[in-house]
Amino acid sequence: MHLSAHISSSAEQLHAAVQTNDAAKTLLLPAKPNGQGAAINGGELLLLALATCFCNDLYREAAKRGLALTAVRVECTGEFGAAGEAGRHFQYRAHVEAGAPAADIEALLRHTDQVAEVHNTLRQGLAVTLTW
Incomplete structure (x- = not known):
């Protein structure tokens, strides 16, 4: 089983995703109020x-x-x-x-x-x- 996690952050946008083998899922994570990274x-x-x-x-x-x-x-x-x-x-x-x-x-x-x-x-x- 191969797992991965990805996060990208820019201009108050945050995208987080995880994947196990071929099954990818998107996570809803809040961005920091200043838009630089995740609030979690x-x-x-x-x-x-x-x-x-x-x-x-x-x-x-x-x-x-x-x-x-x-x-x-x-x-x-x-x-x-x-x-x-x-x-x-x-x-x-x-x-x-x-x-x-x-x-x-x-x-x-x-x-x-x-x-x-x-x-x-x-x-x-x-x-x-x-x-x-």
């Missing part, structure tokens, strides 16, 4: 990526277990300091509603935490390389 910062989007990954993976893993989820809520938090500093204190919590015993839901949460790809990528660390 990368840290917020990183936390949203963690929340989205865990939410989607909960549904995927629940289906494998024959569990029908009726609602999922995921909240991610973290901190960023001065410019150039890495983020820290990343945490997340999830709430799942399903017609299943609490023990089954807890097992689903624990298992999904182990297989969530974005989480595992950050946990292992990765190289991010600028090319031109």
